[in-house]
Amino acid sequence: MGLIAFHRFQDLAREENVVFYYTGYFSQAMVTAMGDALRRRLDRSDAANVTRRKLFSVFMEMAQNVVHYSADPLTEADDGEIRRGALWVGERDGHFYVVCANPVENDKVARMKEKLEPLRSMTNADIKALYKEKLRADGEAGSKGAGLGFLTVARDACEPIEFDFVDEPDEGSTTTLFYLKASI
């Protein structure tokens, strides 16, 4: 990329009020450092404590989701995972938003849609009730958390979460690009 293209990229980020953007491989150490930088940035803003906490929570759920579930790992083991994705935090119309993107295996898409779609039409009270129900349920197969990650994001968001699944450009790809957005 020439410097001109880099300028264009920077200008677009500025126009879109991007507070923070990272793309590449995510590890726990990276996520911890990014979280720290985000907090310091928020300390200099006039955001309310409640907003800061919710933003940090959504950021952490999404970033750790990339570490644990992106379909592009650099590592084999379940510890010290490093996986590829992208995450950005921006500000628009008085709200912060967080977007993450990472590849997922094609055969996981239907199940993820089933989990995410209902969250879009639920009220905050419904989301909290479902969260409490899941808190008491047994863990899900294939989940390294408690199956509470997307619910936590939806709980902390001030409007319905948005998501998308976009085909990868290579034909015959076994993965799909997953996007998730939440406003706080």
Added chain:
Amino acid sequence: MQNVYLAATAATPEVDFRFDTHSLSLKGESYPENAQAFYGPLLEMTARYLAGLDHARIVVDVQLAYFNSSSTKLLMSLFELFNDAAVKGNYVTLNWHYDEDDDTILEFGEEIADDYPALDFVAHALVA
């Protein structure tokens, strides 16, 4: 039973389990990469400690400013152990410290109080 002390890190809370004085505390933030790996051994030690007690007075202080979704269920498992010990005839106080404007942490505490009624749950608002 050996006491346990783990200093806080960015992603894990300070653990100060003084089994000899029945005083246990968790303080800080919890978003480890692998919550099971962090809490698993603590759950196991706590279960062994509680198994040997009868009519003990145990005080648990929890002051967590943030925990991620994968820590949540493991924390619930820990509180379940204390509740079981209280049902068996011990007296367990859970001091739940939260920032006064942090409804998420307060509501989580209230869930614990609802689910584990044998605990003497006391919410303490931290005023900034």
